[in-house]
Amino acid sequence: MKDEEEIAILAVFIIFVLPLLIKMAFWSFTMNSNSPEKNIEKATELITDAAIPWWLGIFEWLAGLPRIIGAGLIIVLIYFLKWIGEIK
Numbered sequence: 001m002k003d004e005e006e007i008a009i010l011a012v013f014i015i016f017v018l019p020l021l022i023k024m025a026f027w028s029f030t031m032n033s034n035s036p037e038k039n040i041e042k043a044t045e046l047i048t049d050a051a052i053p054w055w056l057g058i059f060e061w062l063a064g065l066p067r068i069i070g071a072g073l074i075i076v077l078i079y080f081l082k083w084i085g086e087i088k
Contacts, residue, residue, distance in 0.1 A: 009084050016054035020046070055081060 027042050034042070058077060062070045081087045 005084060008080070012054070012084065012086075020049055023049070053086075055086065 024046055027039075027046060031039055055077065059074065062073050062077065064070070065073065078087070
């Protein structure tokens with residue numbers, strides 16, 4: 001069971017966290033060639049992406065589904081988040 005949990009955590013990292021890290025690296029490499037206003041705007045977007053939990057967008061999408069399906073999937077997502085240790 002521990003191996004399955006580690007694989008799930010790795011999958012979440014690859015799908016949701018790694019793209020943000022790549023965006024931050026790209027922004028830091030191109031920061032000198034952009035205007036300060038554009039840098040501030042991009043930095044604000046990156047900070048917002050980093051501050052908002054990755055699973056919030058999934059909750060919003062599931063809330064748009066029909067009640068029974070959306071509610072069931074939200075419950076499954078909550079148990080998954082507890083299982084990988086994202087929420088307590």
